[in-house]
Amino acid sequence: MTRKIAIIGMIILLTACATMDMEVRHGLFMKGSILETHDSEVYLCVGKTDGASVGQELDVIKIISSGNVKSGFMFKREHTGKVRISEIIDEHFAKAVVISGKAEKNSIVELAR
Numbered sequence: 724m725t726r727k728i729a730i731i732g733m734i735i736l737l738t739a740c741a742t743m744d745m746e747v748r749h750g751l752f753m754k755g756s757i758l759e760t761h762d763s764e765v766y767l768c769v770g771k772t773d774g775a776s777v778g779q780e781l782d783v784i785k786i787i788s789s790g791n792v793k794s795g796f797m798f799k800r801e802h803t804g805k806v807r808i809s810e811i812i813d814e815h816f817a818k819a820v821v822i823s824g825k826a827e828k829n830s831i832v833e834l835a836r
Contacts, residue, residue, distance in 0.1 A: 764819070771814045
């Protein structure tokens with residue numbers, strides 16, 4: 724019964740997300756994601772509204788999960804590389820170049836420390 728409730732909850736959440744305004748989806752779900760990669764260029768869900776600027780360096784983090792529904796999921800962050808913003812596309816998106824390591828689609832970026 725609990726599994727059915729969880730599935731119904733996910734369906735409701737996904738339906739709500741599909742109708743959300745772009746600002747809300749960007750802020751809550753996509754912000755910081757690597758959306759696409761092409762050679763040494765990556766496209767990020769980070770833009771003007773996030774304070775992004777050309778030249779900023781961002782750490783690339785891959786989220787690794789283990790476990791399962793029954794035992795519970797465990798998440799680990801793995802630093803895989805660094806990118807530098809080369810172009811601000813608009814309020815929500817930017818282009819960057821990989822300056823070290825690797826950057827894969829679905830990884831996330833954070834301001835380098």
